Amino acid sequence: DYTDMSWHTPTARFYVARPALRSETGYPYPAWVMNALGGISATIDPMVICASKTVALAALRLLEDQTARDAAMNEFVARTGGGIGGSNWIAPLCDYEPPIHFRWPEYVTTPRGRDWWIPSIPQAK
Secondary structure (H helix, E strand, O other): OHHHHOOOOOOOOOOOOOOOOOOOOOOOOOHHHHHHHOOOHHHHHHHHHHHHHHHHHHHHHHHHOHHHHHHHHHHHHHHHOOOOOOOOOOOOOOOOOOOOOOOOOEEEEEOOEEEEEOOOOOOOO
């Protein structure tokens, strides 16, 4: 999730427009309708190209600006209490045994069509 990783690395987040359907007054469409419309390649592809150019230009500007790089490093050191391992440092990895015992989903065919299923019982080691 971008909010977790933005603590550890520079990130960029974009808010973009996408096509939307107008619903009847008082009857909003469910969220999946907006998500489905977000997958139209004619609207997504130009946005991805523009976003990649924007991120690349921001990175180039940062590489050229020593003052901005120093400010970013100073903010990182201040927020983490001294940088990696500092007094306010939050490691990006789990401080507990990660739940990696779950299998990959199994893809199955049901009367509804193709589906997937995630077994919940851990595999034997």
